[in-house]
Amino acid sequence: MSKKRISKNAVAEIGVERISKLTELSKEALADDRPDLAVRYVSLARAIGRKTRTKMPEGFRYCKKCLMPLVPGVNCTVRLTAGKVVTTCQNCGGLKRKPYTKERKK
Template sequence: MSRRFMRQKGQRERKRIAGERIEVLFTLAERIFPYEPELADRYVEIALAVQRKAKIRMPRKWKHRYCKKCRSLLVPGVTARVRLRDGHVVTRCLICGHTMRHPYIREQKERRKKRTVKKTYF
């Protein structure tokens, strides 16, 4: 095997391991949050450091679960206020006051698609 192939194989392996570590850290942060919120925030910081070091994208599942400004775990009703406004999910961090807006167009499209499919068959 060539050196290039071996290097790419090693990089893929490192990225896979980094993804698993991020998953574990966020899961631990969610579990420990009711008992020790500071430790949960530390787990989030470590997960973000792993993500940056491995140069991988944050999994979609966890992307909106931490504050982009203060890097704390966002738990709706405890550390975050979540509202729906004009096609956006508006999340406000109750620790630092940072506001994040995420469109929910994909969900609306899926809902519309389900409605049109049902109408055509019935």
């Protein structure tokens, strides 16, 4: 017998569901003071995203160096400098810069 094939759209939908669940679990683990578990959930979510070619949920931020979920005021600082939003991870010191000049130009 041949193996049943799953369409790419169905695989992507399953991937999105699992990634969103893992990101929620990582935030909960961070709130419960389990950073090792939070990092594991983020790494699993990234692996699923690579396999299914889907993106992380909108608004979920994590450090690309240490894979720690970033929650402002808890484990990261957010500053506005020279047209950029600079997010600094307090765990490893990694920086994430995102420009916001598009919104200011009119």
